[in-house]
Amino acid sequence: MSAVVTRSTPASRVAMVLGLVALVVLAAAPWWAGRADMRLMGEIYLYLSLACLWNLMAGYAGLVSVGQQAYVGFGGYMLFALTVFAGLNPVVAILAGGLLAAALSVPIATLIFRLKGAYFAIGTWVVAEVFRLSFAQIQALGGGSGSSLPVAVVKELGAKKAAREANAYWLALGAAVVVLASVYLFLRSRRGLALTAIRDSETAASGLGIDIWRTKLEVYVVTSAFTAIIGGLIFLQKLRISPDAAFSVNDWTAFVIFIVVIGGIGTLEGPIIGTLLFFALREVLADFGTIYLMVLGLVAIVVMLKAPKGVWGLIRERYDLELFPLSYRVKGKE
Amino acid sequence: MIEWTGAIVQGVLLGGLYALFAAGLSLIFGVMRLVNIAHGDLIILAAYMGLTTTVMLGVHPFLALLIVMPLMAGLGYALQRGVLNQTLGDDILPPLLVTFGLSVIIQNALLEFYTADPRKLPGGAVETASLDLGGITVGVLPLLTFGIAVAVIAGLQFVFYRTSLGRGFRAVSDNQDIAQLMGLNKAHVFGLAMALALAVVAIAGILLGMRTSFDPAIGGGRLIFGFEAVIIGGLGNLWGTLAGGVILGVAQTLGAKIDPGYQILAGHIAFLIVLAVRPNGLFPRVEH
Amino acid sequence: MPEATLTLSNLDAHYGDFQALYGLDLELAAGEVVAVIGANGAGKTTLMRSISGLLRNRPDAVRYRGQPIGAMRADQVAALGIALVPEGRQLFPSLSVEENLMIGGKVGRAGPWDLGKVYELFPILEERKAQASTSLSGGQQQMVAIGRALMANPDLILFDEISLGLAPVVIRQIYQALPSIVGEGMTAMIVEQDIAQALAMSSRVFCLMEGRIALEGRTEDVTHDQITAAYFGVEA
Ligand SMILES: Nc1ncnc2c1ncn2[C@@H]1O[C@H](COP(=O)(O)OP(=O)(O)OP(=O)(O)O)[C@@H](O)[C@H]1O
Ligand SMILES: [Mg+2]
Numbered sequence: 001m002s003a004v005v006t007r008s009t010p011a012s013r014v015a016m017v018l019g020l021v022a023l024v025v026l027a028a029a030p031w032w033a034g035r036a037d038m039r040l041m042g043e044i045y046l047y048l049s050l051a052c053l054w055n056l057m058a059g060y061a062g063l064v065s066v067g068q069q070a071y072v073g074f075g076g077y078m079l080f081a082l083t084v085f086a087g088l089n090p091v092v093a094i095l096a097g098g099l100l101a102a103a104l105s106v107p108i109a110t111l112i113f114r115l116k117g118a119y120f121a122i123g124t125w126v127v128a129e130v131f132r133l134s135f136a137q138i139q140a141l142g143g144g145s146g147s148s149l150p151v152a153v154v155k156e157l158g159a160k161k162a163a164r165e166a167n168a169y170w171l172a173l174g175a176a177v178v179v180l181a182s183v184y185l186f187l188r189s190r191r192g193l194a195l196t197a198i199r200d201s202e203t204a205a206s207g208l209g210i211d212i213w214r215t216k217l218e219v220y221v222v223t224s225a226f227t228a229i230i231g232g233l234i235f236l237q238k239l240r241i242s243p244d245a246a247f248s249v250n251d252w253t254a255f256v257i258f259i260v261v262i263g264g265i266g267t268l269e270g271p272i273i274g275t276l277l278f279f280a281l282r283e284v285l286a287d288f289g290t291i292y293l294m295v296l297g298l299v300a301i302v303v304m305l306k307a308p309k310g311v312w313g314l315i316r317e318r319y320d321l322e323l324f325p326l327s328y329r330v331k332g333k334e
Numbered sequence: 335m336i337e338w339t340g341a342i343v344q345g346v347l348l349g350g351l352y353a354l355f356a357a358g359l360s361l362i363f364g365v366m367r368l369v370n371i372a373h374g375d376l377i378i379l380a381a382y383m384g385l386t387t388t389v390m391l392g393v394h395p396f397l398a399l400l401i402v403m404p405l406m407a408g409l410g411y412a413l414q415r416g417v418l419n420q421t422l423g424d425d426i427l428p429p430l431l432v433t434f435g436l437s438v439i440i441q442n443a444l445l446e447f448y449t450a451d452p453r454k455l456p457g458g459a460v461e462t463a464s465l466d467l468g469g470i471t472v473g474v475l476p477l478l479t480f481g482i483a484v485a486v487i488a489g490l491q492f493v494f495y496r497t498s499l500g501r502g503f504r505a506v507s508d509n510q511d512i513a514q515l516m517g518l519n520k521a522h523v524f525g526l527a528m529a530l531a532l533a534v535v536a537i538a539g540i541l542l543g544m545r546t547s548f549d550p551a552i553g554g555g556r557l558i559f560g561f562e563a564v565i566i567g568g569l570g571n572l573w574g575t576l577a578g579g580v581i582l583g584v585a586q587t588l589g590a591k592i593d594p595g596y597q598i599l600a601g602h603i604a605f606l607i608v609l610a611v612r613p614n615g616l617f618p619r620v621e622h
Numbered sequence: 623m624p625e626a627t628l629t630l631s632n633l634d635a636h637y638g639d640f641q642a643l644y645g646l647d648l649e650l651a652a653g654e655v656v657a658v659i660g661a662n663g664a665g666k667t668t669l670m671r672s673i674s675g676l677l678r679n680r681p682d683a684v685r686y687r688g689q690p691i692g693a694m695r696a697d698q699v700a701a702l703g704i705a706l707v708p709e710g711r712q713l714f715p716s717l718s719v720e721e722n723l724m725i726g727g728k729v730g731r732a733g734p735w736d737l738g739k740v741y742e743l744f745p746i747l748e749e750r751k752a753q754a755s756t757s758l759s760g761g762q763q764q765m766v767a768i769g770r771a772l773m774a775n776p777d778l779i780l781f782d783e784i785s786l787g788l789a790p791v792v793i794r795q796i797y798q799a800l801p802s803i804v805g806e807g808m809t810a811m812i813v814e815q816d817i818a819q820a821l822a823m824s825s826r827v828f829c830l831m832e833g834r835i836a837l838e839g840r841t842e843d844v845t846h847d848q849i850t851a852a853y854f855g856v857e858a
Contacts, residue, residue: 019601062426064431065428068373111606111610114609115565117430118429118430121371121430122369122371122558122561125554125556126562126602126606129555129598129602130606131618133598133602134599138597144595175378213501214415248437249554254434254438257431265427290442290445290446291442293438293439293441293442294438294439294442294443296438297435297436297437298439300434300435301417301431301439301510302426304427304432304435305432308428381631418716448703502715502725503717505714505717508714508717511676512708512712513725514695515700515701515705515708516698516700516726516728516774517701517728517729518725518728520697528844
C-alpha cells in the first residue's frame, strides 16, 4: 500500500465546479440583473476583495492594520488625478494608482514596521490620517470638499450609461476574481507557506531560514497595491471623492475587519462568508444606521471571544470542509 | 517673534492634555501589554458623562469629576474582568479586534444617545480667564490642564513605584505566573490597572470637553494623539509621555501658525520623524 | 495517623497533546521533608507547578489538609499556605531586592517570617536591599527567591532546583540555611539534581521517570543501585 499526498478533496472539487458555474452566471448579470442589483453586487465584489486583502495581512502575515483606508483613498484620488491631469484612461489610471501605491508603501513600511503588534495597527492609522489631511490640502483636487469625476472621463468607460454600468460591474467582478485567485495562489506557493509558518511560529520560521521582515514587507506592498486598485474601482462607481469619504476608517477598515472576523480570520473562505453575511445584515438592518453598527461590533466581539475562527471555522470544525485546499492530506492508496 | 513664543507656550500647555490622553494608554500597556483601540472613544464617553452630570445636577464640570471618575473607574474594572481579560495572551489579534469593536459600539451608542451635534462642557469663568506672562497671554484653563497633567503623572509615578498596588502592577507585568504564585490574582490586578487608567481618562475627558467642543466621532483622533505622545516619549516612561505630549502639542501649534490646515498634520509629521530617527522614542525606559 | 498535609491522587498533567505526568499518587505528612529526584524532563517541575496551581487539574487530584485544591488558581493556593521557590529563581526584574521580598508577603499570612527575619537569615540581602534584583549574583538571587517564598509564611514549601547553576560554596551556604527554615515546622518538598544532597536533607525520596514515580522509599532504606535504576531507567 502506498500513500499519496494531495490537497484537493471531493468538496473542494465540487466547490471549484460550482464556483466556475457561478462565475459564468455572475458575469452574465448585465443581461439578467437590474441596475440596483448590479450596483449592489459590484459593491459586494469590492468589499470581498478588500476583505481578502486585509485577511492576507492580518490573518496570515500578522500585520494587523487599521489604516488600509490610506490605500483605498489613495487609489481613488489617483483615479481622479491621473485622468484629469494626465489624461489617462480610467482603467489605466487605476492600475497606475496601484503601482504608485506599491512604490509609496515601501518607505511607509520601513517606518511603521518599527512598531510592534498593536502599536503597528495605530501607526497605520496615523499614516492614513496623514494621507487624508494631505489630500485635503490639494486644492486642485477639491481640497477638503472634494470633487467629481468629469463627464468626459466617465464617458471613456462607455458612451452609453448601460454600457458604462456593465463595464464598471465587470471590472469589479474581475478585480474580485483576480484578488481571490492571487491570494489563493500566493498562499499555495513556497512564500505563502513561509507566511503560514511565520504566523504559526516566528522562531520556527526564522529557524527555517525565512526572512520574516522581507516576507512581511512583500505582503504589505502587494496588498497595498491591490487595495489602491480596489479603491480606484470603488470611486469609479461613486464618481465623487472627498477626503473624508476616501479615507474613512469606518467604511474601509471597520467594515472590512468585521467581515473578516465574523467570517473567519486566517481562512480563505472566511472573507467570502463574512461578506455575504455582512451584506445580508445590512439589507435587513439598513434603516437602523447606528444600531446596525453596534450590532456588528457586538457580533464581532462575541465571535472573537467565543469562536475566534469565525463562522467558517465553526462550519469547518463540524463538517471537515475545505473549499480552497491549502492543507495537504495523506490518502491511502492500494 | 513673540507670536512664535506664544505659539510654543500654547503648544506646551496643549501637550499637557495629550499627556493625559497618553497616560492611561501607557499605564495599561505597561501592566498588561494591552493596546486599547477604544481609548479615545472612552475619553469622549467621559466627556459626555460630564455633560450629563453638569446638566442634570447643575454643577461645574470639575465637580462632575467626582461622579464621572468613579463611574469610569468602575466601568474600567468591569470591562477588564468581563471582556478584556479573556483576550489577553500571546496572540495580539483578540485584544486588538475586541477593543476595535468596542470603539465602534461606544461611538455609535453616543451617536444614538447624544446625536452628532458638537457639544461643550460649560466651564464658566475659568474658560475665558487668562494671565499675562511677560507679554504672552495664556489661558487659565490650559495652564490648569497642564498643572493637572503634571500632578496626574506624578501621582501615577508614585502609585507605580511607591505603593503596594504599584508593586503588584510591576510584578504582574514582569511575570504573570510568578506573580500569581505570590498571591496576586492577575485578573483582579488587571482590573485595577484598567480602573486607574479610566479614572485618568475621566479627567482627560472633562478637560477636553471644557477646552473644545466634541462629538461622538472624534475619539479616534484622541487615541492617535495619545499614542503619538507615548511613542515620541518612549514606551514605558510616564514622564517621557509628558515630554511626548509637549512635543506633539508644540508641533501642532507651530503647524497651525503656518496654516490652520497644517495643525494636525504637523503633529503627525513630528511623530513620523521621531519614529524615523529614534524608533524607541526620545526617552525610552532604561532598565536599571 | 495524622491528617496528611498534601495528598496527590491520580494526578495527570498535560502540555497540549503531551502528557507529562501519569497518575501520580503521593502523600506528605505534616513537618515532613521529602526529596524528588529524576532526570531532566522527568516531570519534577511539572509536579511542582501542578501542586502550586500554575497547572490546573481535577479538584481532588491535589488535596491540601483534606481540602481539594487541584482546580484552584495559584493565588488561591498561595493564600492557603503553599509557596514555591521556582526553578531558575524568577525574580521580578522591575522590583528591587526588598520589593521582591515584600511582594512575597502579599498573601498576608501571619507567622514568624518577615523582612527582618529574612535579613537575619541572609544578611547580604539587607546590604543590597535597594538594588535591582537583576544586579545580584546568581546565589544572592536564589536567596531572594527563598526569602520571597518564606515571606508568605507557608506551611508547605516547594523548592525547585535551588542549587542549579550555583558554585559549590554557595550551595553549601544555602543548604546550611535550610534546616533553620524547615525546622520551623514547615513541610517541604525539595527537587534536587544532586542526589547525595537531596538524600542528606530528606526523610523520604521519590524518583520520577518519564512522568511516573519509579521509586519511593525512606531515605535510609533506598539503595544506591535502586536509585540508579529508577533514575536512568536501566538495571544497574
Ligand atoms: N510548557 C511546556 N510545553 C510543552 N512541554 C513541556 C512544557 N514544559 C515542560 N514540558 C515537557 O514536560 C516534560 C517534563 O518537564 P519538566 O519541566 O517537568 O521536567 P523536569 O523534571 O523539571 O526537568 P529538569 O530537570 O530539566 O528541570 C518534559 O518532557 C518537557 O519537555
Ligand atoms: Mg525542572
